[in-house]
Amino acid sequence: MAVVQQEISHPTRDELELSAVLHALSDPVRLKIVAALASEAEQSCASFDVPVTKSTCTHHFKVLREAGVIRQRQEGTSRLNTLRRDDLEARFPGLLDSVLRAA
Amino acid sequence: MAVVQQEISHPTRDELELSAVLHALSDPVRLKIVAALASEAEQSCASFDVPVTKSTCTHHFKVLREAGVIRQRQEGTSRLNTLRRDDLEARFPGLLDSVLRAA
DNA sequence: GACGTTGTACGATGATTGCCGTACCTTATC
DNA sequence: GATAAGGTACGGCAATCATCGTACAACGTC
Secondary structure (H helix, E strand, C coil), rough: CCCCCCCCCCCCHHCHHHHHHHHHHHCEEEHHHHHHHHCCCCCHHHHCCCCCHHHHHHHHHHHHHHHHCCCEECCCCCEEEEEHHHHHHHHCCCHHHHHHHHC | CCCCCCCCCCHHHHCHHHHHHHHHHCHHHHHHHHHHHCCCCEHHHHHHCCCHHHHHHHHHHHHHHHHCCCCEEEEEEEEEEEEEEHHHHHHCCCCCCCCCCHH
16 A cells, blocks of 8 residues: 655754754763764664663654754665764854764 | 851862753753853853743752853852853863854 | 842742653565 | 564653742841
8 A cells, every 4th residue: 555655854954953952962872872873874773772662762863853963764664864964063063073072 | 147158069070971061051041041151251140131030040050050061159149150161171172162152 | 127139949830851661564574 | 474673653651840939048238
């Protein structure tokens, strides 16, 4: 049956909000995810070593995506994640780097 | 009557935690306070133009202080606030500047 | 001493958060 | 078609959060 692929919505570069980004980065689990994404380009959700269940993981990825920190795209059954380095750098220069350096 | 001046406790530089700092900075009211502190050295709590009541303000200053973002010292009846620029820069180089630039 | 100012302490409340389990969808493989 | 793997959706729960009002403490000033 033909099910329309549901859009994965992301904020545009202009829509990024500093407080939302800072809040997204203020959780240790999410920070760990972001750090892992920073060192290895594109990774599926299952490839992260975090001490939470699948459903909690989905929640954290949603927070990161809606804050504009990561981009997700569907690839078969898995969802591939990338850091939105360029967009973050354009809106908040130096922020991501300083957070990653401190993490 | 001799009441001992209660200590205002601050985390040491080594005790600063990235997630706590990011969380403290992720609230719009607190971000506004920090931005105001960045542009004018030492200010009393009452000098900030934020849309919340006194008691909420006390709460925000407490969050900022306990995260190590600001330092408070008593001066008569008022409490003077300063940004802990040096400590933040030492532990999380570039972080505060990038946040302030983006705010 | 009586006020006024500055700020804290202590609830209370409603919203958000982080976490989980269960059920389910989609794709791939046997 | 049955099963397995990767994820999401939904509902629930306990903890935290941002906000407020009221009461109160410390210090100046009239």
